[in-house]
Amino acid sequence: MVMTRAWISDLGGIYVKRGSGVEESPFLPGTTVRDVKGHEYVFLNPAYVSRLLSEYAERQELYRLHLTSLKPINPINAPTPFEERSLREFEKKGFEASREGAAAVVGENGKRFYQRIRPLQVEKSCLNCHAKQGYKEGEIRGGLSVSIPMASADARVGRSRISLVLAGLAILGIVGLSLSLLLRKVVLAPVAHLHQVASRLMTGDYSARASLETGDELQDLARAYNAMTSHIIDSYQSMVQTLSAALEARDPYTAGHVERVSKYAKAIAEELGLEGRLVHQIVMGAILHDIGKIGVPDAILRKPGALDGDEKAQMRLHSAQGKEILSSSSDFSPALRDCILHHHEHFDGRGYPYGLKGTDIPLGDRIISVADAFDAMVTDRPYRKGLPRETAIAELKEKAGRQFDPQVVAAFLKVLGSEAA
Numbered sequence: 001m002v003m004t005r006a007w008i009s010d011l012g013g014i015y016v017k018r019g020s021g022v023e024e025s026p027f028l029p030g031t032t033v034r035d036v037k038g039h040e041y042v043f044l045n046p047a048y049v050s051r052l053l054s055e056y057a058e059r060q061e062l063y064r065l066h067l068t069s070l071k072p073i074n075p076i077n078a079p080t081p082f083e084e085r086s087l088r089e090f091e092k093k094g095f096e097a098s099r100e101g102a103a104a105v106v107g108e109n110g111k112r113f114y115q116r117i118r119p120l121q122v123e124k125s126c127l128n129c130h131a132k133q134g135y136k137e138g139e140i141r142g143g144l145s146v147s148i149p150m151a152s153a154d155a156r157v158g159r160s161r162i163s164l165v166l167a168g169l170a171i172l173g174i175v176g177l178s179l180s181l182l183l184r185k186v187v188l189a190p191v192a193h194l195h196q197v198a199s200r201l202m203t204g205d206y207s208a209r210a211s212l213e214t215g216d217e218l219q220d221l222a223r224a225y226n227a228m229t230s231h232i233i234d235s236y237q238s239m240v241q242t243l244s245a246a247l248e249a250r251d252p253y254t255a256g257h258v259e260r261v262s263k264y265a266k267a268i269a270e271e272l273g274l275e276g277r278l279v280h281q282i283v284m285g286a287i288l289h290d291i292g293k294i295g296v297p298d299a300i301l302r303k304p305g306a307l308d309g310d311e312k313a314q315m316r317l318h319s320a321q322g323k324e325i326l327s328s329s330s331d332f333s334p335a336l337r338d339c340i341l342h343h344h345e346h347f348d349g350r351g352y353p354y355g356l357k358g359t360d361i362p363l364g365d366r367i368i369s370v371a372d373a374f375d376a377m378v379t380d381r382p383y384r385k386g387l388p389r390e391t392a393i394a395e396l397k398e399k400a401g402r403q404f405d406p407q408v409v410a411a412f413l414k415v416l417g418s419e420a421a
């Protein structure tokens with residue numbers, strides 16, 4: 001606008017065809033001209049052009065221009081309060097210092113406008129018309145202000161704020177999603193793995209170990225975790241060994257018996273295709289099966305001959321006593337305690353202490369009783385020589401279905417067969 005005004009001023013004003021809102025300026029009377037065809041042309045000074053452009057822009061609801069001065073020739077050019085304040089300020093500071101103008105949000109008829117005003121400088125060309133008002137070249141000669149309705153500005157700002165918020169939410173969402181995926185992969189999955197290993201260990205699967213190749217602190221943790229697990233299992237096993245060594249010290253005739261029985265039991269359990277956790281439990285049961293004998297008096301335990309009725313009854317208490325001993329520690333699972341309790345049950349229900357039958361007897365006991373009986377038959381005792389292997393095998397076969405579970409006997413025979421071969 002300032003450029004347009006300066007240009008029109010340099011031309012000394014312009015002529016425009018009269019009509020549709022363009023009439024002769026009352027401040028420049030007698031300036032209208034007529035051509036040979038009878039068309040009339042009115043003379044426009046820069047301020048008039050500014051007003052016409054402002055009306056034009058306002059019709060498009062764009063903005064409004066106001067040319068103003070503290071000493072207006074035309075009363076409609078009188079300043080608003082904001083414009084007056086700004087013009088006084090400009091005159092105080094001089095043109096160069098106030099070149100940037102001033103701005104404010106002003107209210108008018110209940111509407112709000114963003115208004116900006118900048119000073120106009122008197123140029124040589126202005127003096128053609130304004131000399132009589134006493135202005136000099138280089139001075140400030142009023143100002144040009146522009147008002148933008150805040151409604152449209154607000155809407156525009158609002159629209160960009162909404163898109164800003166949406167963009168922000170989208171970015172947050174993407175960042176959040178990637179973080180949670182990362183967290184899942186880097187932290188949660190390894191932790192879940194450790195948790196799973198711990199649960200397997202607690203249910204007695206001592207073969208469970210953590211394997212993390214994350215290459216960071218979690219991998220170190222898994223390594224420490226495995227070391228700790230091995231340590232706990234080792235100390236558990238050495239406690240079990242100690243217990244069974246205590247029994248062997250009482251009953252020297254059975255030296256090596258426990259070790260052989262547990263070896264047989266393990267081989268049978270594996271031959272039957274049992275899972276690692278059950279095999280481990282059966283081995284523990286085999287090592288500890290006679291632990292209750294610690295409570296049997298020497299006279300009976302070490303008696304070289306056959307036991308009489310009373311002594312037999314006392315001896316039979318050892319399975320229940322074994323369970324009792326293990327009950328004092330929570331390190332021994334209920335399944336293991338039951339395994340100790342039932343290792344003298346017979347497949348046909350004629351064993352003790354409960355006379356359980358067939359598959360009511362825990363599988364571990366059906367295995368241990370075969371292994372136990374076989375080793376007892378083939379080893380020497382002070383009062384009798386051990387039976388030959390073949391005789392013992394014949395005995396197992398003979399008692400399959402009565403004292404022993406036939407499937408277990410079959411598995412054991414396979415084990416012995418492959419051992420012999």
Ligand SMILES: [Fe+2]
Pocket residue numbers: 289290318343344
């Ligand atoms: Fe026993």
